[in-house]
Amino acid sequence: MEILLIFIAAVLTQNFVLHYFLGICPFLGVSGKSNSAFGMGIATTFVMTLAAMATWLINHFILVPFELKFLQYVSFIIVIAGLVQLVEMFVHKVFSDLYRVLGIYLPLITTNCAILGLTLFMVMRDYTFLQAVIFGLGAGAGFTLALIIMAGIREELEFSNIPDCFRGAGITLITAGILALAFMGFSGII
Amino acid sequence: MSDESSLRFEFIKGIWHENPVLRQLLGMCPTLAVTTTALNGFTMGVATSFVLFSSSIVVSLLRKVIPQQIRIPVYTIIIATFVTIADLFLAAEFPELSKALGPYVPLIVVNCIILGRQEIFSSKNPVYKSVVDALGMGSGFILTLVILGSVREILGTGSFFNIILFDNFQKWVIMALPAGAFISLGFFVALVNFVSKKQATGYK
Numbered sequence: 001m002e003i004l005l006i007f008i009a010a011v012l013t014q015n016f017v018l019h020y021f022l023g024i025c026p027f028l029g030v031s032g033k034s035n036s037a038f039g040m041g042i043a044t045t046f047v048m049t050l051a052a053m054a055t056w057l058i059n060h061f062i063l064v065p066f067e068l069k070f071l072q073y074v075s076f077i078i079v080i081a082g083l084v085q086l087v088e089m090f091v092h093k094v095f096s097d098l099y100r101v102l103g104i105y106l107p108l109i110t111t112n113c114a115i116l117g118l119t120l121f122m123v124m125r126d127y128t129f130l131q132a133v134i135f136g137l138g139a140g141a142g143f144t145l146a147l148i149i150m151a152g153i154r155e156e157l158e159f160s161n162i163p164d165c166f167r168g169a170g171i172t173l174i175t176a177g178i179l180a181l182a183f184m185g186f187s188g189i190i
Numbered sequence: 191m192s193d194e195s196s197l198r199f200e201f202i203k204g205i206w207h208e209n210p211v212l213r214q215l216l217g218m219c220p221t222l223a224v225t226t227t228a229l230n231g232f233t234m235g236v237a238t239s240f241v242l243f244s245s246s247i248v249v250s251l252l253r254k255v256i257p258q259q260i261r262i263p264v265y266t267i268i269i270a271t272f273v274t275i276a277d278l279f280l281a282a283e284f285p286e287l288s289k290a291l292g293p294y295v296p297l298i299v300v301n302c303i304i305l306g307r308q309e310i311f312s313s314k315n316p317v318y319k320s321v322v323d324a325l326g327m328g329s330g331f332i333l334t335l336v337i338l339g340s341v342r343e344i345l346g347t348g349s350f351f352n353i354i355l356f357d358n359f360q361k362w363v364i365m366a367l368p369a370g371a372f373i374s375l376g377f378f379v380a381l382v383n384f385v386s387k388k389q390a391t392g393y394k
Contacts, residue, residue: 019368024218025302070278073296074270081263110266113219113300120293163380165387169215170380177372184369 003134006127010138012186016114017146018179023114027147028172036101037151038144043091045140047083047109048118052136054079055119056129076119077110084110114143149179197322204326210303211334212382217303221335222371223294228351231339232332233287237280237295239328241272242304246324249312256313265308266299273298303331334378341374342366 016022026040055076063069088106092099099106109115118139122132153175162171210216217238224234245268249256256264277295280288288295298304307327312320344350346366348359364370 021219021222021368021371022297024222025216028215028218070274073274073277073299074267077266077270077299078263081266110262110300113297116300117293117297120296124293165384166376166380168383170376170383173372173376173379177369177376180367180369180372181364184367 003131006131007134007138007141008189010135011142011145012183013189015142015146015183016117016139017143018176018183020117022117023112023143026108026112027143027150027176028169029108034148034151034155037147039095039098039101041140041144041147043087043106044109044112044114044143045137047080047087048115048140048143049133049136050083050087051076051080051115051119052122052132053129054083056122056127056132059123060129072123073116076116080115080119081110114139146179150176153179197319200319200322201326201329204323204328205330205333208327209330209334209382210306210327211331212379214303214306215379216306217301217331218375219297220294220301221338222368222375224291225335225339225342225371226346226366227343227349228336228339230287230290231335233280233284234291234294235328235332235335237276237291238298238301238303238331239324240276241269241298241301242307242328242331243321243324244272245269245304246307246312246320247317249308250315250317250320253313261313262305262309265305265313269304269308270299303327338371338375338378341378342370346370 010016014020017024017027023044026044058075058079059072063072063075084107087109088099091106118136122135127135150172154172157171157175166174204210208214211218211221220234220238225231245265248268249265252264273296276298277288280291280295307324311323315323340350342365344355345362346364347361348354348356362370365374
């Protein structure tokens with residue numbers, strides 16, 4: 001039951017993008033087209049889940065027993081960078097179409113704050129291994145959901161009549177704000 | 191261009207022409223997350239500027255030593271080191287502020303402004319120029335965060351730097367919530383676009 005709650009919270013009520021503002025850069029960058037948004041979402045979810053597992057193991061078996069907690073940020077970011085490199089090679093080899101669509105944004109997953117944020121939340125909340133994995137999956141699913149909704153809205157926005165100075169980032173941010181308002185409605189679930 | 195005026199240009203560009211948040215749309219996560227009050231915004235801005243400043247010096251000093259292929263991981267490690275310093279300092283000296291900012295202080299590691307400046311500027315320029323560039327970008331970032339934080343704090347809670355401005359203020363709660371962050375930043379970006387367009391047409 002608790003695991004289900006963690007998952008739902010990460011997807012809806014505490015959505016990483018719309019509640020914690022994590023992963024805004026790819027959210028604004030990739031959400032132009034819905035198919036690349038989906039690919040990006042899946043890649044990020046994959047990295048998130050793997051990163052949650054890897055950093056949990058490192059934290060519990062290396063950093064905590066040897067009292068090296070001050071190395072947390074440095075070691076987490078190295079693990080994430082390594083994982084992203086792996087995913088990039090994998091996508092390049094197996095899904096070369098997707099690789100071309102994602103382009104620059106794939107290596108940028110490393111600096112996606114959602115992933116480091118996820119690992120930090122995981123440490124702060126003292127999750128068990130299973131909880132951490134579910135949290136990673138949920139956070140990724142929430143990120144993908146927000147990205148796809150946003151991509152859908154932005155495709156419509158392309159053809160609407162927006163004041164000049166709002167074009168681009170301005171209107172996207174305001175749309176995200178309205179989306180965040182809508183997601184607040186989910187807070188009654190838990 | 192004389193040396194002094196080019197230094198002034200490097201400084202000013204961080205505040206206006208290439209403002210990291212409003213023009214380059216970098217570092218959006220902390221901008222949105224911590225600007226619930228002006229003080230939080232200011233603290234975050236200073237912490238980020240410290241990291242940017244220190245890592246710019248180190249990267250600029252080491253720019254001829256770091257191998258091209260592994261530069262990004264090296265920069266990241268340098269940045270992460272300074273973030274750890276800033277985080278421990280905040281936790282020791284200002285525990286309340288550190289608590290209010292939560293995970294967003296460690297998240298400075300992945301702030302794209304910092305990595306971006308190392309990649310674009312410090313790795314190609316001498317130390318004195320990188321320092322000025324870092325100071326300019328840092329000031330631009332602090333300024334943006336404080337303005338956004340002030341707007342959200344005044345509208346959301348009716349106070350400014352924790353000083354209560356109005357009695358019986360009807361709080362505009364949305365401004366203190368995530369949605370308010372997105373909407374006010376959206377308007378802010380639009381305003382800057384509007385002003386710079388006006389400027390551009392004025393010069394013609």
